[in-house]
Amino acid sequence: xxxxxxxxxxxxxxxxxxxxxxxxxxxxxxxxxxxxxxxxxxxxxxxxxxxxxxxxxxxxxxxxxxxxxxxxxxxxxxxxxxxxxxxxxxxxxxxxxxxxxxxxxxxxxxxxxxxxxxxxxxxxxxxxxxxxxxxxxxxxxxxxxxxxxxxxxxxxxxx
Amino acid sequence: xxxxxxxxxxxxxxxxxxxxxxxxxxxxxxxxxxxxxxxxxxxxxxxxxxxxxxxxxxxxxxxxxxxxxxxxxxxxxxxxxxxxxxxxxxxxxxxxxxxxxxxxxxxxxxxxxxxxxxxxxxxxxxxxxxxxxxxxxxxxxxxxxxxxxxxxxxxxxxxxxxxxxxxxxxxxxxxxxxxxxxxxxxxxxxxxxxxxxxxxxxxxxxxxxxxxxxxxxxxxxxxxxxxxxxxxxxxxxxxxxxxxxxxxxxxxxxxxxxxxxxxxxxxxxxxxxxxxxxxxxxxxxxxxxxxxxxxxxxxxxxxxxxxxxxx
Numbered sequence: 001x002x003x004x005x006x007x008x009x010x011x012x013x014x015x016x017x018x019x020x021x022x023x024x025x026x027x028x029x030x031x032x033x034x035x036x037x038x039x040x041x042x043x044x045x046x047x048x049x050x051x052x053x054x055x056x057x058x059x060x061x062x063x064x065x066x067x068x069x070x071x072x073x074x075x076x077x078x079x080x081x082x083x084x085x086x087x088x089x090x091x092x093x094x095x096x097x098x099x100x101x102x103x104x105x106x107x108x109x110x111x112x113x114x115x116x117x118x119x120x121x122x123x124x125x126x127x128x129x130x131x132x133x134x135x136x137x138x139x140x141x142x143x144x145x146x147x148x149x150x151x152x153x154x155x156x157x158x159x
Numbered sequence: 160x161x162x163x164x165x166x167x168x169x170x171x172x173x174x175x176x177x178x179x180x181x182x183x184x185x186x187x188x189x190x191x192x193x194x195x196x197x198x199x200x201x202x203x204x205x206x207x208x209x210x211x212x213x214x215x216x217x218x219x220x221x222x223x224x225x226x227x228x229x230x231x232x233x234x235x236x237x238x239x240x241x242x243x244x245x246x247x248x249x250x251x252x253x254x255x256x257x258x259x260x261x262x263x264x265x266x267x268x269x270x271x272x273x274x275x276x277x278x279x280x281x282x283x284x285x286x287x288x289x290x291x292x293x294x295x296x297x298x299x300x301x302x303x304x305x306x307x308x309x310x311x312x313x314x315x316x317x318x319x320x321x322x323x324x325x326x327x328x329x330x331x332x333x334x335x336x337x338x339x340x341x342x343x344x345x346x347x348x349x350x351x352x353x354x355x356x357x358x359x360x361x362x363x364x365x366x367x368x369x370x371x372x373x374x375x376x377x378x379x380x381x382x383x384x385x386x387x388x389x390x391x392x393x394x395x396x397x398x399x400x401x402x403x404x405x406x407x408x409x410x411x412x413x414x415x416x417x418x419x420x421x422x423x424x425x426x427x428x429x430x431x432x433x434x435x436x437x438x439x440x441x442x443x444x445x446x447x448x449x450x451x452x453x454x455x456x457x458x459x460x461x462x463x464x465x466x467x468x469x470x
Contacts, residue, residue: 045468052466053382061370064379066464125469158382158464 022142029138036090037150040132043083044154051076051106051126052156066158068108068124076104076126084132092133092147102130110157123157207290209245210283216240217296220264230302231267231275243290248279252301262297269303276301361395365445365455368392371424372399376459381429383465386414388424393447393455401448408442408456429463439463 051072059067069075081099088095105114107125114120114127121127133149140146215235223230250256253273259266267275277299283290366375368390375394381387391405406419411433416426425441433439438460445455 049466049468055382060380061368061373064369064376064459066380066382119469121469123464155469156466157469158380159467 025138025141029136029142032090032138033134033136033148033150036087036134037132037152039087040084040130040134040150041152041154043080043087044128044130044152045156046083047076047078047080048126048128048154048156050079052124052158056108066124068106068126070108072108072126073104073106076106076128077102080104080128080130090135092135098130098132102128104128119155121155121157123159125155125157127153127155129153207245207281207283210243210290211245213240213242213244213282217264217298220267220299222267227305228302229270229305231269231277231299233277233298233300241284242293243283243285244280245283246278247281247295250274250276250279252276258295258297261295263294264296266297267299269301270305271303275299361449363393363395363400363447363450363453363455365391365393365443365447365457367441367443367457367459375457378460378462380462380464383429383432383463386426386428388426389441389459390424391443391445391457393445395447395449403446403448403451405446406444408444410441411439411461412441429461432463432465 052068054069054072054075056067056069059065077099080102081095084091084095084098091098103116105116105127107114107121107127110121110123110125112121112125114125116129117127119127129151131149131151133147136144136146136148139148215237218234221230221232221234223232248256248258252269252275254276255274256266256279258279259274262279266277269275277297280296280298281292282294282296284293285291367379368375369379369387371390373390373392375392379387391402393400393402402422404419404421405425407415407417407425410427411429412427413430414426414428417423425443427441429439439462440458440460442456442458445457447453447455
């Protein structure tokens with residue numbers, strides 16, 4: 001006795017295809033979001049490292065100890081915007097606005113306690129916390145938010 | 160039909176065509192190409208011996224009186240005017256020089272009438288014709304001490320800059336002394352007593368500072384990869400005195416500008432991080448102007464740090 005399975009497979013494919021497409025779109029969008037999140041995190045890391053290099057030369061000459069320059073937070077903000085720039089097309093807000101709204105704190109002397117995170121810093125530290133809105137059109141197709149906000153944190157000190 | 164189409168296509172291609180203008184340069188009788196006249200090489204610049212680029216510019220002659228000692232020195236400003244200079248004569252107190260009377264700022268004299276010791280520099284500008292001398296300046300570097308009788312009413316210790324002569328070049332003449340070749344300020348020479356004075360053995364000590372006038376430091380934190388200047392300093396009875404020379408006794412930097420020097424600092428750079436529990440330091444041997452034979456030692460501990468993320 002012979003069965004013709006061709007019709008069954010076609011029906012199954014028709015039924016499952018939308019579901020497969022939804023899963024595929026979600027996976028692609030999620031991967032893209034992860035990539036942008038990594039790049040934003042790297043931008044924040046590099047910005048704080050650059051800012052830690054901004055030391056007060058006068059204090060160093062007088063005391064021999066490293067102390068963050070007064071403009072270290074501004075330096076971190078500037079370089080955060082610069083480092084985010086290559087990712088700008090994937091962001092829902094301009095990089096300048098993201099950098100401007102970032103919570104960047106400089107702790108020029110140590111030890112210090114971060115009032116926001118409660119962390120204790122044993123060295124002069126620059127800390128950055130920023131929210132980065134990322135465009136996620138693939139999610140919008142799936143009736144999810146078209147913009148996903150991620151939060152990046154970074155802190156650096158000379159060690 | 161095909162033939163007609165081909166003919167139309169050919170006609171369309173040929174009608175807008177232009178004649179190509181070309182010629183054989185050696186067959187059409189055109190005038191011969193003039194021979195190429197070799198252009199002589201530009202006159203090679205004659206670089207005067209000892210010439211260097213000026214980084215510190217002459218400002219004024221300074222006469223400073225402190226107690227019984229009057230010091231004659233020269234102030235400069237760290238500024239490059241795009242000119243060059245060289246030493247043409249270094250002379251001692253009272254000695255005559257072939258350049259006397261040629262310097263725009265003149266050469267002063269001690270109270271006893273002897274001409275000041277110092278150095279003549281010749282300034283140059285670079286033009287298309289080479290290095291052209293523009294002026295001569297005298298850097299005075301001398302001192303004198305009055306006898307004890309004069310100490311009863313010492314004048315206030317105030318430096319008195321004497322304005323350079325009204326020569327226009329006086330304000331722009333770029334001049335540096337040998338110690339300023341690397342862009343470091345010329346230190347004020349320590350007074351060298353010349354008259355009779357009560358012999359006093361000052362307490363000498365040495366230290367290392369991170370600035371020419373900075374305090375002596377026992378430790379210093381440096382960032383990895385950053386070039387740091389270390390200034391050997393010496394003090395006589397806690398008063399800074401001039402350094403004659405210094406020498407590195409031990410050091411671990413990845414780069415050091417010199418193993419020995421004079422008034423210029425040591426520039427050092429660390430590219431590696433020390434192993435745990437390893438302490439790096441710079442140890443100097445220092446000789447001063449006031450006690451050239453007395454050997455001083457100074458040491459500064461170095462902590463190399465590198466910016467890093469905090470987890």
